[in-house]
Amino acid sequence: MEYAAPTTVDEARTLLADNPGSRVFAGATDVVPQMRSGRPEPSVLIDLKRIDRLMSIAHNNGHWTIGAAMPTSELTSNGEFSSVFPGISEGAGWIGSDQIQNRSSLGGNLCNGSPAADSVPAMIASEARAVIAGTDGERTIPVADVVTGPGQLSLADGEFVVEFEIDDPPANTGDAYIRMTPRTEMDIAIVGAAVRVTMDGDTCTDARVVLGAVAPTAVRVPDAEAALIGSSLDEAALAEVAAAASAAANPINDKRGTIEYRVQVAGVLAKRAAVLAAERARA
């Protein structure tokens, strides 16, 4: 196994193209445990953290640009971003301990392909886009389209995520991400729910509801969104949100939780995230 630390996207692209079996990484917080548990070693480990573009955050022209390899601790400590997208910030902040936060990245969290990735539901709720570099240049696709199943990505060989773009939200918009883990920290979500709402006074005018860890990929719940839009998040609407979220959950039984539990709690968390997002939208 070799190690390479390119300093430009082009250099990284070339390394990836020229070395079959190579792999890009940022914080290695998933790569190392996978290698230790017997996953084959890559031929070349391509460290993306020396490429400035992948390590920076900027706010220009009505959208935020976040480097795919930037440590999530830098995202969560960015006060301006976190006040605009508290849900994305808290989702990113749940990826492990402080030690992990200094290594983990939005790109790594997404491209690990886990349905339980904490930063993904809120990114999808804000319709974030992934800028992808490949042999033929760059393309931009919705974050929602990157993961196609557990550990499965729509990226072609030689492609990697360079950065994310998130448009400024409309006024009176708030987002939230809530997850259920048995411990308070150092855990993988059994269920995660992100909600983003835009409020006009007490009335919800736009809503996105996204669940994590209850299906092969993060899933949007249009029925829950429909229940929120036009409502004042009253009890009846929230009950509908919960029912729609539970209905949209299509989880598995595994060591982390049962189908029954995940279905039930998906509804609970969707409801709670909606309330929190609305509070933030009004604030």
Added chain:
Amino acid sequence: MSRTHITCTVNGEDTDFLANPGTSLLDALRDELGLTGAKEGCGTGDCGACSVLMDGKVTCACLVFAPEAQGRDLMTVEGLSSADGVDGDHLHPLQQTFLEGAALQCGVCTPGFLVAAKALLDHNPDPTESEIRYALAGNLCRCTGYDKIIRSVQEAAVQLRSAT
């Protein structure tokens, strides 16, 4: 397989060592540099016993590939007593409060806790109990139930604040 030559700063001193690309920084520190203060408790970033500072940020050395350390500034528990402007002959306030507060039993997690606690106090000199608990949630201790560790960090924070 050729070994990579890595140059970095460890505990304030310019250092270099050789390592295979896939070697963890933890193994390099322990086996190449003889700095065995950081421990391997899990090798997967779940226990924090290998915590070190890399460019001032706390991280699990078991998750870092040795070549990533090129040009970086590292601090291990062995360098803690000379950090924060404290005379190298003396203990860091965290080390002293851990001793006085009986915050260690077996001691295998202690280096990781000390490094993580320093990282916390570096950017948050007056943390609440809850902030300390969350900041140290990546460090597992099976002996103490955390109580005396949290209290010792609180006490060290008081001492460090009054010293500045």
Added chain:
Amino acid sequence: MATVHLMTQHRPLAGGAAVVEADGATVGQIIDDLDRRFPGLGDALRAGSSAGIDGEIHAEPEFVRVQPDTVVYFVAPLTGG
């Protein structure tokens, strides 16, 4: 005669008795005395018992001295974490 309390699992070997009397200056001699009267009980007791005497538990009690008025409680061997 010392008073000897048997564990439930050994009582069938002593005709169902929970408490028996036995002679001996040591726990080992008491076991020998019991084995004469209840063949097989000696082996069973030696296979794995500690003895509680005067509030203290003795592991491998063979040579622990007993007085005529001593009460001996045979108990299963204990370890710990």
Added chain:
Amino acid sequence: MTAIENPKTYKWVGTRPIRHDGYDKVVGKARFAADLNLPGQLHAAYLRSPHAHANIVSIDTSMAEAMPGVKAVVTGDDFPALDITDPNHDVSINVLARGTVLYHGHAIAAVAATTKAEAQAAAAAIEVEYELLPVVLGIDEAMADGAPLANEQNYQKFVGPSDPSNIATHTPLERGDADAAMAAADIVIEREFDCAHVHQGYIEPHACVVDTGADGKANVWASSQGHFMVRAITAAVLGWETSRIKVTPAEIGGGFGGKTTVYLEPVAARLSEKAGRPVKLVMSREEVLRSSGPAPGAKLRIKIGATSDGELTAIDGWMAYQVGAYGDFAGMVGAMSVASYKFPNLKLESWGVLSNTPKTAAYRAPSAPHAAFAIESVIDDIASELGMDPIELRLKNAAVEGDLTAMGMPHPRIGLVECLEALKASDHYQSEPAEGASRGVAVGFWFNIGEQSSATVNLNEDGTATVITGSPDIGGSRASMALMAAEELGIDVYSITPVVADTEAVGFTDVTEGSRATFATGKAVVEACRELKVELCRRAAQTMGVDEAEVEWVDGAAVSPSHGGEPLTLAAITAQAKRTGGPLTATASLNAAGAGPSFAVHCADLKVDEETGQTTIVRYTAVQDAGTAIHPSYVEGQMQGGSVQGIGWALNEEYIFSSDGVLMNPGFLDYRIPVASDLPMIETIIVEVPNPSHPYGVRGVGETGIVPPMATIGNAIKAATGVRMTSLPMSPPKVLKALGDAR
């Protein structure tokens, strides 16, 4: 600290000096076994079984032996076959399988190579042909008629090897007439409980370095709770004389019972012998969880009868402990640990039952936590049915000196009532739970043990002392030894250097287990110091020119009225030792009887999120009888550590096996031990009811603290939700399901 009846005041005992081994541990200099490297050292790795139960048809190591860097390969064939009745038979076939693998992760072969990566690659290249055997996983399944055998070499203890069985032990305990008493009781509550396997979860994986020389002698550096035990078992498994092995204790990174046996050392010793070079063998975390001793899982049925005014009249209990793939005594202790209440009538039986899961090992008060979870839950339900305060009901029935344990033996002086009273009087119990929180309490008991210890105390020429013992220090025992020696000798605690010496430098000492180190080894230290004081007085008499009988040891100095009462300090005497007869040193060895049982009472306030089933502990208090707290900080540390291990056991820790016996959560991410943010401060109240069998009244404190938390939390969840949880762990999915079922 609540000093209830300890009238003595000491100068050093009961103070809180900085532990003597502390400096090395905070600066990163403390040497744990994996921190040691020897010149020419090889690294070793295992091949482990991918099946939970299979015959090994063949092992081919030729490819591995030819791989780069490989210097030695061993399999079970490199070790003698011990007789099935040999006490080390089971450990010998656990260290490396012989013919049959008994659980997923069972070690089959090991390789020593120049690097760890080479050793791992070669181990993976060993070819094994298996013939699969039926996998036995559950207690009911194992106990069923005609069940396949989990281990054909197991026989029921005290029954005999002629009859292979899935039963390791069967322990019935009876007194009075439980059936009649149950029939006459005003209230009878019966419930069935189950507990998952849990792991001790020490942060330091097992590790050793072994250098077997051409002279046939092996130097072993090991992380263990008892290096004499490591020497004995390593010798037995290798078929060597004990004297061929020297074991030097490294610092131990937590044990909690899990390091009271051997996994690595015989394998490393044989590899080193074959390779002619030192070998380091270190488990990964995954190996620790898959292949080193978890505590048993269990099923329990408990029925308790009481009068309407809360007098407990009878208990009828069936307890089955899943002890893994080997016979183990763990199943016996469950019934024996019933000792907290008077219970005039009692009928208990406990079973040790085999399964194709890792060999279990001791874990803090082994088997008592399961029993206490069940019994203290039922007692709590009786209290609430009767409308009684849970502490009052327990006080009414609490065992005192002379009351019988389930084993039939009367209790010596014990402190359960004092612990209950201390909790009752505490700020915690006197305050209402925080808004939205509910409260539970429960009691725990552990016997504690004595066993063999040795100590040597050397007085140095500068008036300091070196206290040498053979007890690995797993929780601060060196500081305790120093405090007792300081108290005896009358010198400053920092003038004492406590040392844990190797097997050739101190007398035989049993494992640090059963909360025995401060009790039994402490007793040896005190005896050695007392012998030294006699000698110090004799030397002083010589110097003063007075009769020996006229000299007394007072406050660190010899004093004689006929010598004008001027004290001759210890330092003055040791400075002149050469002139008065030579070095001052004393050794004491003993087999300690009279370990004092320790009781604990815990109280938890918690909140349950009824929509997610998540439990949050908001306040927790542990009360425990320490006899006498030698170093109160480390007594508190034991109480807090035990409490939090119990909280983990109560809420989230569990072994999750697939249907074919594969552990699904072999890492700290999914084997969820509590993290700092899960917990409040753990308040402690040390009760001191001195143990009459120890010179300072010490009771062991290491283990009891893990016994009450599961029921304490279960009782608080019941108070919060009205639902009785009967299955450990009480994880969010289980709590939510129980809440749903109750609606």
